[in-house]
Amino acid sequence: MSKTSAFLVLLASVSASKLPPSFSIPKSDAVDHVNALIGNGGDTPNGSGGMIPSTAPPFAMTRWVAQTHENYVSVTPYNYTASNIHGFQGTHQPAIWMGESAQVVVVPGIGDVKSKFEDRALKFSNATEVISPSYYSVDLDAGNGNKILAEQSATSRVGHLRFTFPQSEEGFVLLEATRPTVITSTPTNITYPLGSIAIDPTHREITGSNSERQDWIITPTPTAANASHFRGYFCARFDAPFAEWGIVQNGSTAAGTTAGDGSLLSGYARFAAGTRTVNVRVGVSFISVAQARRNLDNEISDGVSLEETARRTRAAWAEKLDRITLEGASEADKEVFYTAFFHSLQFPYEQDEDGHYYSAYDNQVHKGQSYTGYSIWDTFRAEWAWLILFAPERVPAMITSMLQDYQQSGWLPMWKNIVETNIMVGTHADSLVAEAVVKGVKGFDTDLAWEAAYKDGVVPPENDRNTTYSDREENVGYEVRAGLSSVYADNGWVADDVHSESASRTLDYAYDDYALYRLAGALGKPAEIVTMLYDRAMTAPFTLFNNATGFMEARNADGGWAGPDAGWTEGDKWAYTFDVVHDIPALARHRGGNVSFVSSLDAHFDGGHNDHSNEPSHHIPYLYALAGAASKTQERVREIAKANYNNTPVGLSGNEDCGQMSAWYLFSALGFYPVNPASGEYVVGSPFFDKVTVNLPSHPKPLTITAKGAPSAKYIRGLTIDDQTVGSPVIRHEQIAAGADVRFEMSEVPETWGGR
Ligand SMILES: *[C@@H]1O[C@H](CO)[C@@H](O)[C@H](O)[C@H]1NC(C)=O
Ligand SMILES: *[C@@H]1O[C@H](CO)[C@@H](O)[C@H](O)[C@H]1NC(C)=O
Ligand SMILES: *[C@@H]1O[C@H](CO)[C@@H](O)[C@H](O)[C@H]1NC(C)=O
Ligand SMILES: *[C@@H]1O[C@H](CO)[C@@H](O)[C@H](O)[C@H]1NC(C)=O
Ligand SMILES: *[C@@H]1O[C@H](CO)[C@@H](O)[C@H](O)[C@H]1NC(C)=O
Ligand SMILES: *[C@@H]1O[C@H](CO)[C@@H](O)[C@H](O)[C@H]1NC(C)=O
Ligand SMILES: *[C@@H]1O[C@H](CO)[C@@H](O)[C@H](O)[C@H]1NC(C)=O
Ligand SMILES: *[C@@H]1O[C@H](CO)[C@@H](O)[C@H](O)[C@H]1NC(C)=O
Ligand SMILES: *[C@@H]1O[C@H](CO)[C@@H](O)[C@H](O)[C@H]1NC(C)=O
Numbered sequence: 001m002s003k004t005s006a007f008l009v010l011l012a013s014v015s016a017s018k019l020p021p022s023f024s025i026p027k028s029d030a031v032d033h034v035n036a037l038i039g040n041g042g043d044t045p046n047g048s049g050g051m052i053p054s055t056a057p058p059f060a061m062t063r064w065v066a067q068t069h070e071n072y073v074s075v076t077p078y079n080y081t082a083s084n085i086h087g088f089q090g091t092h093q094p095a096i097w098m099g100e101s102a103q104v105v106v107v108p109g110i111g112d113v114k115s116k117f118e119d120r121a122l123k124f125s126n127a128t129e130v131i132s133p134s135y136y137s138v139d140l141d142a143g144n145g146n147k148i149l150a151e152q153s154a155t156s157r158v159g160h161l162r163f164t165f166p167q168s169e170e171g172f173v174l175l176e177a178t179r180p181t182v183i184t185s186t187p188t189n190i191t192y193p194l195g196s197i198a199i200d201p202t203h204r205e206i207t208g209s210n211s212e213r214q215d216w217i218i219t220p221t222p223t224a225a226n227a228s229h230f231r232g233y234f235c236a237r238f239d240a241p242f243a244e245w246g247i248v249q250n251g252s253t254a255a256g257t258t259a260g261d262g263s264l265l266s267g268y269a270r271f272a273a274g275t276r277t278v279n280v281r282v283g284v285s286f287i288s289v290a291q292a293r294r295n296l297d298n299e300i301s302d303g304v305s306l307e308e309t310a311r312r313t314r315a316a317w318a319e320k321l322d323r324i325t326l327e328g329a330s331e332a333d334k335e336v337f338y339t340a341f342f343h344s345l346q347f348p349y350e351q352d353e354d355g356h357y358y359s360a361y362d363n364q365v366h367k368g369q370s371y372t373g374y375s376i377w378d379t380f381r382a383e384w385a386w387l388i389l390f391a392p393e394r395v396p397a398m399i400t401s402m403l404q405d406y407q408q409s410g411w412l413p414m415w416k417n418i419v420e421t422n423i424m425v426g427t428h429a430d431s432l433v434a435e436a437v438v439k440g441v442k443g444f445d446t447d448l449a450w451e452a453a454y455k456d457g458v459v460p461p462e463n464d465r466n467t468t469y470s471d472r473e474e475n476v477g478y479e480v481r482a483g484l485s486s487v488y489a490d491n492g493w494v495a496d497d498v499h500s501e502s503a504s505r506t507l508d509y510a511y512d513d514y515a516l517y518r519l520a521g522a523l524g525k526p527a528e529i530v531t532m533l534y535d536r537a538m539t540a541p542f543t544l545f546n547n548a549t550g551f552m553e554a555r556n557a558d559g560g561w562a563g564p565d566a567g568w569t570e571g572d573k574w575a576y577t578f579d580v581v582h583d584i585p586a587l588a589r590h591r592g593g594n595v596s597f598v599s600s601l602d603a604h605f606d607g608g609h610n611d612h613s614n615e616p617s618h619h620i621p622y623l624y625a626l627a628g629a630a631s632k633t634q635e636r637v638r639e640i641a642k643a644n645y646n647n648t649p650v651g652l653s654g655n656e657d658c659g660q661m662s663a664w665y666l667f668s669a670l671g672f673y674p675v676n677p678a679s680g681e682y683v684v685g686s687p688f689f690d691k692v693t694v695n696l697p698s699h700p701k702p703l704t705i706t707a708k709g710a711p712s713a714k715y716i717r718g719l720t721i722d723d724q725t726v727g728s729p730v731i732r733h734e735q736i737a738a739g740a741d742v743r744f745e746m747s748e749v750p751e752t753w754g755g756r
Helices: 214-218 223-227 289-299 306-321 331-344 383-390 395-409 429-438 446-458 484-491 502-522 527-544 584-590 594-606 620-627 630-644 660-670
Strands: 063-066 088-091 104-110 136-143 146-154 158-164 171-176 195-200 205-210 232-238 244-249 252-255 259-262 265-270 277-285 324-327 356-359 364-367 415-417 561-563 681-684 691-694 703-706 715-721 730-732 740-747
Touching: 063 136, 063 146, 088 146, 088 158, 104 136, 104 146, 104 158, 104 232, 104 277, 146 306, 158 171, 158 289, 158 306, 171 232, 171 277, 195 244, 195 265, 205 265, 205 289, 232 289, 244 259, 259 265, 277 289, 306 331, 324 331, 331 383, 331 660, 356 395, 383 395, 383 429, 383 660, 395 429, 395 446, 429 446, 429 502, 446 502, 484 502, 484 527, 502 527, 527 584, 584 594, 584 620, 594 620, 594 630, 620 630, 620 681, 630 660, 630 681, 630 715, 660 691
Parallel strands: 703 740
Antiparallel strands: 063 088, 088 104, 104 171, 136 146, 146 158, 158 277, 171 265, 195 205, 195 259, 205 232, 232 277, 244 252, 244 265, 324 691, 356 364, 681 730, 691 703, 715 740
């Protein structure tokens, strides 16, 4: 999901200052090439990735970041052009078009305690920042020539800050529990979330809670009632004695007070003059303050140094990123590649604590693992395939988590941010489940997975016939396949005069039916169900094909065409006409056969209609290869990579969307892409580097991709996998998933392999 905008070309390349040696352990060339400012730039929220230079391990429950802005839907907490830092934020905002939930902010200072966002600002120069996935530091200007050195690391559920105050000053650290917030994408609706603070000077702790969840207005009914109990909790423990403490509420300080409730609430501790260094560890929980304290003790126990915390987090990134080595990549290529890898392993994020998790679907604490931050309309395309390869140890629990959501809310998630948010269309969780089963992933309840996914295919949402289910519509039920009741009972399509985004829905539901068909087949479901799903998947897309124009078009309930621009979400008739990933031969036939189909792809690209900044275009360059024109896929993929990715703050042309922008680059760099994810197949593109060596988790045999000359030779003359000649540009997951020797013969001119 992302909104389009012109891609800004090249600012100066940013690369973070050098890490101090004590924070460079273990050694990792891959982690050293992460440039966490990539994707932070842009003039509009949709101008780049919406990414922040966060510090946390992979898939962390809470990511920590220097706070330059009050974040909300469309604004991230960090903007690299800012000149003030207002604290260090433990954030749960998973993507720029999503809101924050239950954040906590840690603010250092000297002199009078200031809690309000503007008042507590400390100037900084970005020349003093050190940015890495495991460690961040910056010099803050505290006025009168005083400097505070702020350093940050984190584990999944605990932030670790270390502040070094000026010798002669009494430093303080403030914990902000609640702030004013906005709940719509335009900051007109200011609200005041409630929370609490308690100060325990004996145990050097400040604890508290925060009820902020910016997306509450789009929670489907009736889940919203239970989710209204959602809270975040924190337990901050200091390693220095408190000389003074107090509560600040709406700017008024009550020194010596140890408890407070309500809005605009913070608590602080001040340290005796001469206390130069203060470590504060902030355990975060969605369950309770007691659990936040347990998380703190479990993950960063008393006496653990910041160096040690950072070393563990760096080791966690190195364990993943060092799995891929590149030969023939420039320094800039390596930054783009490893930052993409870094971005691809952040979501969905852990929501369980110590073997338990809080579910806002039913307001209960359950046993087990849980994840949240599922942007499935985006991530079903390639990010999920990437996780199956590079985070296989987590995929069963990620699916089990979705099944728990089903048990607690009645449906699999679409865009889960703590709970469902009803954003975007289609029930692509069906695809996640089907792809996992087709690729042989074990370790989750397939009976329950079938029950949940099949329900998506056959049960419409509540009040389906009289609810539009428009984007971010408030006070409606769980959206799932809105319009489903009319698709199969009446027409074969979602009617544009009844439902929003009708044409995109029709096409996406057809793909989801294909995923269900694959799932049903793999699980041995009755033949009539398999056939029913297959027929729906193959028939529905072409009910929208307007023979007169050669494009897909939305239709009304009475069968009339709704117009070429109606019924699309985050795309147009150009991109969406190619949205039949499960039946490209039929689409090619409708467009007059392979030759004419290839011409239509040329018209799409040459006419400037491909919008790589948004997901509906991501698979399109790969379609040439499925129509006998593989060399054109090779050209287009290279052009897109060059035009849409670089190692600057605007180095992502579109929103990252929980890893999908990066997953496109990563697969493309390896030389193949999952056009039709549930099929278990990849379409071959054009590998970018001379050689890529991949040590897949739990497979002793490496996956080596040799493509000598690839940096300058983009065309393919031949391909072998484990010495077997591959004659067509399609490879199956099992050919590579347990390691393989993939050899491309590259060429500087278009070749006949796969078709010119
Ligand atoms: C991109 O963002 C700008 C400013 O926020 C907005 O005006 C524009 O409509 C957005 N574009 C799309 C396609 O959403
Ligand atoms: C970052 O801040 C600058 C300066 O205020 C602003 O122009 C830009 O739009 C912001 N970037 C994003 C992605 O919001
Ligand atoms: C530092 O901030 C300045 C001023 O906003 C900006 O122009 C520059 O690109 C930033 N540099 C880095 C490395 O972020
Ligand atoms: C948000 O603001 C608009 C206009 O100011 C108002 O109509 C609407 O009721 C507000 N929504 C909420 C949830 O407060
Ligand atoms: C905060 O204090 C100001 C006066 O300083 C007052 O106008 C405002 O209503 C207060 N806000 C809340 C939410 O209590
Ligand atoms: C709310 O939670 C209760 C369990 O605590 C559950 O029985 C009920 O179904 C939930 N309600 C909704 C609307 O999800
Ligand atoms: C839609 O129909 C249902 C059931 O007939 C009714 O309860 C509901 O109020 C209707 N909603 C609207 C928006 O008309
Ligand atoms: C398009 O033409 C095909 C035959 O060429 C026909 O089967 C199909 O019904 C037509 N589709 C529409 C929407 O008119
Ligand atoms: C179209 O091209 C594909 C890929 O080369 C090929 O498999 C298919 O048979 C072609 N279709 C026709 C009708 O020739």
